[in-house]
Amino acid sequence: MDFILKIWRQQDSQAKGKFETYQVTGISPDCSFLEMLDILNNRLIDRFEKPICYDHDCREGICGSCGLYINGRPHGPDSAITTCQLHMRRFRDGDTIIVEPWRAKPFPVIKDLVVDRSAFDEIIMAGGYISVHTGSAPEANTIAVPKVKAEISMDAAACIGCGACVAACKNASAMLFVASKISQLAVLPQGIVEAKERVRKMVARMDELGFGNCTNTGACEAECPKGISLTHIARLNREYFAAKLL
Amino acid sequence: MEKINTKIPKGPLEEKWAHYKATQKLVNPANKRKLDIIVVGTGLAGASAAASLGELGFNVKVFCYQDSPRRAHSIAAQGGINAAKNYTNDGDSVYRLFYDTIKGGDYRSRESNVYRLAEVSGSIIDQCVAQGVPFARDYGGLLENRSFGGAQVSRTFYARGQTGQQLLLGAYGAMMRQINKGTVALYIRMEMLDIVIIDGKARGIVTRNLLTGNIERHFGHAVVLATGGYGRAFFLSTMAMGSNGSAIWQAYKKGAYFANPSFVQIHPTCIPVHGDYQSKLTLMSESLRNDGRIWVPKKKEDAEAIRNRIKSHRDIPESERDYYLERRYPAFGNLVPRDVASRAAKERCDAGYGVGSGLAVYLDFSDAVKRLGIDTIRERYGNLFQMYDKLVDEDPYQNPMMIYPAIHYCMGGLWVDYELMTTIPGLYSIGECNFSDHGANRLGASALMQGLADGYFILPYTIQNYLADDILTPKIPLEHxxxxxxxxxxxxxxxxxxxxxxxxxxxxxxxxxxxxxxxxxxxxxxxxxxxxxxxxxxxxxxxxxxxxxxxxxxxxxxxxxxxxxxxxxxxxxxxxxxxxxxxxxxxxxxxxxxxxxxxxxxxxxxxxxxMHVAVWECRGPDHEPALHEESLSYENIKIQTRDYKH
Missing domain, CATH: 1.20.58.100 (Fumarate reductase/succinate dehydrogenase flavoprotein-like, C-terminal domain)
Incomplete structure (x- = not known):
């Protein structure tokens, strides 16, 4: 297959970026999107040009490193996958493909398609955990968790922190990301003790870092590679109001 | 040879760890504040160690090459974590887990370390549950277990097919809590490029800031490497693209011994190679072998017809299918250990019975779907099936998966003693980057167990035995x-x-x-x-x-x-x-x-x-490395030939 790629190139966070056009030819439909970029990069290296920088690591959809904005959608045209799981068979031969970094103020561009997502770590740092010292835990089966609750918790916990939700949102809201952690811990008995403090601190940090508000458009849910549902945002709101009012 | 001192405590096997803990030196809280510890790597071992050391009050500096510590490759572990809880009442015990691990490792691991691993396994589950790790539960609300290769009991705890992710996020959360408290300092997008030895002791590292290229110096009274395996040496593997062996290799070059480097695990159930542009291989969890049956056609001509797309798996009647693991190993069947399953797949493919490209076998769920219903299969393996479908473009609920073995894990690594210290004083190696627990073959769901055992429950004790003598050592200036x-x-x-x-x-x-x-x-x-x-x-x-x-x-x-x-x-x-x-x-x-x-x-x-650990010593670029041996003795377990047939 052959493609025309329009890729965002930017030397560093201060430089002005622009789209560069590249042609790639002879790509197998079973090639992954990142492998296609590898092929392009190898050709650039052959010409002694700087290869395109993009974050990636596990290449199996779980580490959350990769994240490209492809043809106007985070992680590209397929659903419920990360960029590394996207395959060229999802495109048509001859397609022009536009590749951009995540666009959100709290995720500044570092270089080309690489952005700084440390804001997510900062939100977790503010309280996205249960405070338990190593060694102080009670015997595991003294805590019974209804199966339904455990399943909801796991649904929320599937978040990989890739940032697609922020990239998809017109307000660059991080509500789905925050909600996934709040929801995971709020439905478990272990998490209840600190629930109010947790939601207050995480939301405050999210606001400080410049993420926008949620206006319930649902773009985050639609683009989340792990299919994390908007209902978690509803739970986040409920938890937040309870923490503020009660 | 003098350097190979295993420091295994005396006394009966079951009492060694308790005895060690009771008699080791400790560092008092006021002195802990004066001591700096460097941790390289933020996977299960590194994150759990950094969190635990920070909680104890040490000054911890933790480094990762990724943009966030949450992305370390432990996150990709799917199937589960072993622990000798015996919740299923099927006869498990600390001794049984110890026995299975030694046997699974083909009698090439150290008895005392493995026993300790089994001993602390239960506490890991307690810790993770308290952190909010959403393990699978039954309708009574208590924890579920599944069975795994190389064991006849069900002792594997799991969180769908994302156990590594959930355990890592638990450890990451604990570490982020310490970062918030100021006991741990985090350095992201930093790669360790060398280790600094002063007066024979590990005293720091040199890193490269991957964004700016700046070379930076960091001091620590002790240095802990938790940098994972070197399986990406093979180019194609299930490791992350950035996984590397450089940290442990610099340590080796500076005098740390390297043990059993050739002991590498090849995982039987990965998605087969499909093209020469391929960058990595994707694992399909071993847990799939609980319900999937592995087969190839009995007749070569059928296999050839499938390869040429003249026939499909549907054209092969039950009587013409060779469930070769069940045939060769009736006692363990599809649940034989990884090395055995991998070689058996290669044997069939080399003999001309492979499907797909020829280097693939079927992993078939049709019996399990009939027996348990599609909903149960979806609940157990939903995300794995989805992953397969997205990668291969074929629905595994309808068609058998195609799998082939791939490089997955390194049993070999830096040689460590009972305290997880390398042959360089003050340099520790924990998790996959050491060699100690898995012998010549690791059992499924034991990597997560070892990483967290080392980081939560072993290193935080043993490192104090060393640092207790270092409380008067001031920070060494970086101009040294x-x-x-x-x-x-x-x-x-x-x-x-x-x-x-x-x-x-x-x-x-x-x-x-x-x-x-x-x-x-x-x-x-x-x-x-x-x-x-x-x-x-x-x-x-x-x-x-x-x-x-x-x-x-x-x-x-x-x-x-x-x-x-x-x-x-x-x-x-x-x-x-x-x-x-x-x-x-x-x-x-x-x-x-x-x-x-x-x-x-x-x-x-x-x-x-x-019956020994092969321990290699670097003697500089102009000399061949020297081979030392740590002989292994088994006093608490009968040595036998591994037999998964009877």
């Missing part, structure tokens, strides 16, 4: 000569690589080298090929150092430069792997020498000559 020299050598290596400006990309050489390593030191090894490979590696090393091309410069984000540094080390690590494979004249676990097998193709171990 040893820091200067380490930084200089790091910069020289980078400059040398940048200046080559040859014709070949780093990936091109890595791919060539990796394929060669896979062919000679992969699932099967033999003297002739290994000897030949040593020469070929020399040529490849030469090619690397004379012909690589790295565009850009060294003071910017430059992934080609990062890769080059790692590949330079992989080529050297590969040479040591081959040397080790050559010197071990027996077949055991993941190490299968074709010269040493029984008539029906089973591994032939040689306990008389090789």
């Amino acid at each position: 000569h040893a820091f200067e020299m380490a930084e200089k050598s790091v910069k020289e290596k980078i400059t040398k690589m940048m200046q080559i400006r040859g014709k070949t990309s780093v990936d091109t050489i890595h791919r060539k080298f990796g394929l060669l390593l896979w062919e000679t030191a992969g699932m099967e090894r033999n003297r002739q090929d290994l000897e030949k490979t040593i020469q070929e590696f020399k040529a490849l090393k030469e090619e690397f150092w004379s012909d690589i091309r790295i565009p850009g410069n060294d003071h910017e984000l430059n992934p080609e430069l990062e890769k080059a540094g790692r590949v330079a080390d992989f080529i050297e690590i590969g040479a040591l792997m081959v040397r080790d494979a050559l010197s071990r004249e027996e077949s055991c676990g993941g190490h299968f020498r074709t010269e040493y097998q029984t008539e029906d193709g089973e591994a032939m171990r040689n306990d008389n000559d090789f």
Whole structure:
């Protein structure tokens, strides 16, 4: 297959970026999107040009490193996958493909398609955990968790922190990301003790870092590679109001 | 030989750890604040260690090359974590888990370390549950278990097919809490490039800031490496693209001994290779073997017809299917350990019975779907099935998966004593990057157990026994000569690589080298090929150092430069792997020498000559490495030939 790629190139966070056009030819439909970029990069290296920088690591959809904005959608045209799981068979031969970094103020561009997502770590740092010292835990089966609750918790916990939700949102809201952690811990008995403090601190940090508000458009849910549902945002709101009012 | 002091405590096996903890030296809280500890790597071992050491009150600095500590490759572990809780009442115990691990490792691991691992396994589950890890539960609300390869009890705890992710996020949360409290300082996008030794002790590291290219110096009273395995030496593996062996390799070059480098695990259930542009292989969790049945056609002509797409799996009636694991190993069937399952797949494919490209076998869920219903299968393996569907474009609920073995885990690693200290005082190695617990083959769901055991419950004790003598040592200034020299050598290596400006990309050489390593030191090894490979590696090393091309410069984000540094080390690590494979004249676990097998193709171990850990000492670039031996003795377990047939 052959493609025309329009890729965002930017030397560093201060430089002005622009789209560069590249042609790639002879790509197998079973090639992954990142492998296609590898092929392009190898050709650039052959010409002694700087290869395109993009974050990636596990290449199996779980580490959350990769994240490209492809043809106007985070992680590209397929659903419920990360960029590394996207395959060229999802495109048509001859397609022009536009590749951009995540666009959100709290995720500044570092270089080309690489952005700084440390804001997510900062939100977790503010309280996205249960405070338990190593060694102080009670015997595991003294805590019974209804199966339904455990399943909801796991649904929320599937978040990989890739940032697609922020990239998809017109307000660059991080509500789905925050909600996934709040929801995971709020439905478990272990998490209840600190629930109010947790939601207050995480939301405050999210606001400080410049993420926008949620206006319930649902773009985050639609683009989340792990299919994390908007209902978690509803739970986040409920938890937040309870923490503020009660 | 003097350096190989295992420091195994005296006394009966069951009392060693309790005795150690009761008599070791401790550091009092006021002194802990004065002591700096460097942790490199933020996977299960690194994150759990950093969190636990921070909670104790030490000053911890933790480093990762990723943009967030949450992305370390532990996150990709799928199936589960073992613990001897015996919640299923099926006869499990600490001893049983110890026994299975030693046996699964083919009697090439250290009794005392493995027993301790089994002993602390239960506490790991307690800790993770308290952190909010959403393990699978039954309708009564209590924890569920599943069975895994190499065991006859169900002792594996799991969170769907994302157990590694959930455990890592638990440890990451605990570490972020300490970062918030100021006991742990986090350094992201930083790669350790050298270790600093002062007066014979590990006292710091030199790092490269991957965004700016700045070379930085960091002091620590002790240094903990938690940098994972070196399986990406093979180019194609289930490891992350950035996973590397460079930290442990620098440690080796500075005097830390390297144990059993050739013991590498090949995982039986990965998605087969599909093209020469491929960058990595994807694992399908071993847990799938609980409900999936592995088969190939009984007739060669059927296999050929499938390969040529004249027939499909549907055209092969039940009577014409060869469930070869069930046939060869009736007692364990599809749940034989990984090394056995991998070799059996290779044997069938080499004999001409492979499907797909020829290097693939079926993993079939149709019986399980009939028996349990599609909903149960979806609940157990939903995300794995989705992943397969997305990668291969075929629905595994309707068609059997196609799988083939791939490089997955390194049992070998830095040699450590009972305290997890390397032969360099003050340098520790935890998790996959040490060698201690899995012998020649690791059982499924034991990597997560070991990483967290080392980080939460072992290192935080043993490191105090060393640091207790260091409370009066002031922080060593970064201007110290040893820091200067380490930084200089790091910069020289980078400059040398940048200046080559040859014709070949780093990936091109890595791919060539990796394929060669896979062919000679992969699932099967033999003297002739290994000897030949040593020469070929020399040529490849030469090619690397004379012909690589790295565009850009060294003071910017430059992934080609990062890769080059790692590949330079992989080529050297590969040479040591081959040397080790050559010197071990027996077949055991993941190490299968074709010269040493029984008539029906089973591994032939040689306990008389090789019941030892092969411990390699670096003697500089101009000398061959020296081989030492740590002999292994089994006082609490009967040594037998592994038998999964009866």
